[in-house]
Amino acid sequence: MQRWRIPSGNAFGRAEIGRPSRPSRMLSLQAFSKLKYRTNIAQNHSRKSAWTNIDYDRLYTQPTYNPGRQVGPIKLQPVPGSGRGLVAEREIPLAETVLLSEALGGALTAAGGSELRPQHLADHLAGLQRAGRLGPADRARLRLLYDGRSAVDSPPALRNRLSASLDDFKKLEDKLRRATEAPKKAKGKGFGAPSSSSTASGQADGAAIIDVAALGEAPLESDELLRLANFNSWGNSFGELGCSQLRKEASEAIIGIWPEFALMNHSCAPNTTTFSVGQMLLVQAVKDIPGGAQVTTSYLGELALAPLERRREWLQGSYGFECACERCTAEASVPSSVSSAVAAAYQVASSDEARALVGEAAGGSDRGALRPLESQLAAAVERLEAVMEDAGLGQQLRLWLRAAAYNAYYTRAAIRDLPDSRKVEGGVDNGGGSLLFGRGLTAPFSDPVTPTELAEVVSEVAPGTDLHLYLTLETLSRSAEAYPRDDPRVADATKACLRAHILRYGRTSDAVLRELLQARSNHPHYLGRVSLSPQQPHQSEAAGSLVSEPLFGSAAWVAASPIQLREAAAKVASMKASEAEAEAKGGC
Numbered sequence: 001m002q003r004w005r006i007p008s009g010n011a012f013g014r015a016e017i018g019r020p021s022r023p024s025r026m027l028s029l030q031a032f033s034k035l036k037y038r039t040n041i042a043q044n045h046s047r048k049s050a051w052t053n054i055d056y057d058r059l060y061t062q063p064t065y066n067p068g069r070q071v072g073p074i075k076l077q078p079v080p081g082s083g084r085g086l087v088a089e090r091e092i093p094l095a096e097t098v099l100l101s102e103a104l105g106g107a108l109t110a111a112g113g114s115e116l117r118p119q120h121l122a123d124h125l126a127g128l129q130r131a132g133r134l135g136p137a138d139r140a141r142l143r144l145l146y147d148g149r150s151a152v153d154s155p156p157a158l159r160n161r162l163s164a165s166l167d168d169f170k171k172l173e174d175k176l177r178r179a180t181e182a183p184k185k186a187k188g189k190g191f192g193a194p195s196s197s198s199t200a201s202g203q204a205d206g207a208a209i210i211d212v213a214a215l216g217e218a219p220l221e222s223d224e225l226l227r228l229a230n231f232n233s234w235g236n237s238f239g240e241l242g243c244s245q246l247r248k249e250a251s252e253a254i255i256g257i258w259p260e261f262a263l264m265n266h267s268c269a270p271n272t273t274t275f276s277v278g279q280m281l282l283v284q285a286v287k288d289i290p291g292g293a294q295v296t297t298s299y300l301g302e303l304a305l306a307p308l309e310r311r312r313e314w315l316q317g318s319y320g321f322e323c324a325c326e327r328c329t330a331e332a333s334v335p336s337s338v339s340s341a342v343a344a345a346y347q348v349a350s351s352d353e354a355r356a357l358v359g360e361a362a363g364g365s366d367r368g369a370l371r372p373l374e375s376q377l378a379a380a381v382e383r384l385e386a387v388m389e390d391a392g393l394g395q396q397l398r399l400w401l402r403a404a405a406y407n408a409y410y411t412r413a414a415i416r417d418l419p420d421s422r423k424v425e426g427g428v429d430n431g432g433g434s435l436l437f438g439r440g441l442t443a444p445f446s447d448p449v450t451p452t453e454l455a456e457v458v459s460e461v462a463p464g465t466d467l468h469l470y471l472t473l474e475t476l477s478r479s480a481e482a483y484p485r486d487d488p489r490v491a492d493a494t495k496a497c498l499r500a501h502i503l504r505y506g507r508t509s510d511a512v513l514r515e516l517l518q519a520r521s522n523h524p525h526y527l528g529r530v531s532l533s534p535q536q537p538h539q540s541e542a543a544g545s546l547v548s549e550p551l552f553g554s555a556a557w558v559a560a561s562p563i564q565l566r567e568a569a570a571k572v573a574s575m576k577a578s579e580a581e582a583e584a585k586g587g588c
């Protein structure tokens with residue numbers, strides 16, 4: 001489902017990733033184990049027993065450890081307007097595992113950084129089927145998933161599939177095994193529809209029955225496989241950046257269908273995060289999910305940080321539904337002064353001109369060229385803050401709206417903290433006026449929204465995701481560069497960064513969490529993103545050392561988002577090429 005690519009196009013990417021050569025500065029911070037978040041989560045855990053016996057330290061570090069498929073306290077039930085959805089059977093506390101799922105037929109992998117699309121997966125599954133490695137049980141499981149046809153217009157068999165219960169899913173494998181082992185006996189014993197757990201036999205409530213054997217009998221046609229891959233696949237262009245290093249596995253691109261995960265509906269402010277560990281897909285609760293609430297994921301990737309219209313347009317185009325999640329509904333209800341301020345701020349930061357300027361600055365050209373852009377960004381962000389204040393919006397909604405205009409906040413902060421601009425100002429932490437802002441704004445952290453708060457904005461809409469971890473690491477990098485180590489602002493940024501990692505990895509030990517964080521921060525992908533400064537600090541390191549300068553020593557990043565950075569760099573390259581061409585022509 002998430003087919004987005006944070007870690008991609010990385011010039012420094014390697015398939016095999018070694019261990020960092022020396023510890024990162026940030027990780028020596030004393031405050032680590034005393035963190036409030038960590039303590040809260042630990043208390044939470046001791047209060048409520050986990051439903052699973054997964055040993056997370058082993059899962060994250062040992063490729064041979066496989067706790068097998070685990071389905072948490074969730075059930076499948078009809079959700080008005082969304083077909084079926086997964087619902088918590090009881091409270092699922094923050095940092096608990098919701099699912100650990102195995103890919104149907106096995107996930108498809110490729111060299112790290114590759115872009116694997118649903119078509120690739122459909123071809124892979126077709127190949128498995130030809131080779132006899134996608135048998136009746138797998139085919140039946142696939143045919144229980146949503147394939148883009150609406151429940152209303154579909155034939156009766158499909159309607160049954162749309163209302164199948166998760167309990168049925170849990171027991172399906174057994175039944176399918178029986179059905180395939182003794183086809184004659186099992187034939188006609190169906191896989192039942194209604195959501196009560198008594199449907200395990202498939203004969204409850206007089207509901208129409210799906211013939212299990214028949215469901216898996218016919219081979220899947222290529223168009224059917226593509227539809228299933230389109231609506232149900234999850235993928236990433238790199239395997240989990242921390243785990244793959246600790247497990248000493250290649251961080252490969254991956255795409256697959258994890259059947260239980262494929263039953264999860266989307267929210268623009270989800271309560272879970274999802275990532276692959278080897279071939280398994282792990283879904284973790286990133287909020288306390290009350291019993292009876294829907295368990296949601298985000299299909300958006302980086303678009304979680306885009307305005308309502310863009311998100312809706314993309315979801316409609318990719319998945320065929322209009323999102324009416326809590327966040328979308330709340331954002332749709334704000335006064336037009338607020339929605340136009342969001343759109344304006346987003347537009348300033350996303351324009352081609354802005355990207356080109358930022359890209360040029362990243363390439364080391366004159367920072368002064370950024371001043372007009374920086375003023376525009378400051379004005380746009382301040383206007384948004386003012387109209388939200390005037391409209392008396394609540395804190396939650398303000399966070400969502402800031403997330404929708406995140407590029408503006410982030411680009412503004414990124415430009416402000418460029419090394420050269422600090423030189424112009426005579427030091428970032430002097431509290432003096434900024435030449436770049438020139439409007440009475442003083443120290444960098446005097447913005448209405450501080451960079452650390454900004455990182456927390458991401459945690460409202462993309463908690464525990466690659467995006468969240470990446471951006472909080474960048475924020476920490478910037479703070480560590482800008483302020484003395486014992487400055488409270490560095491401690492704040494550290495907390496935000498650790499919180500992101502804790503949300504993702506959940507019930508792991510401090511020691512392994514620390515290693516995961518360090519592995520991610522030293523990953524070549526991250527360094528690739530932060531190395532566009534003229535100094536290229538990490539390249540000065542001795543040959544053979546994978547990681548030279550830890551992320552936290554570098555403030556050489558400047559992009560509004562990874563995608564923007566990539567696009568900006570491309571734009572600058574093409575502008576330079578045209579200039580060179582024009583010059584060459586002029587010369588002739």
Ligand SMILES: C[S@@+](CC[C@H](N)C(=O)[O-])C[C@H]1O[C@@H](n2cnc3c(N)ncnc32)[C@H](O)[C@@H]1O
Nearest residue numbers: 081082083084146231262263264265266319321
């Ligand atoms: C991966 S499936 C999710 C499970 C699906 N609801 C089912 O019944 O099997 C994706 C499809 O679910 C529906 N869906 C997911 N999230 C939704 C949402 N927030 N609002 C409306 N429909 C949604 C859309 O039809 C989407 O294409």
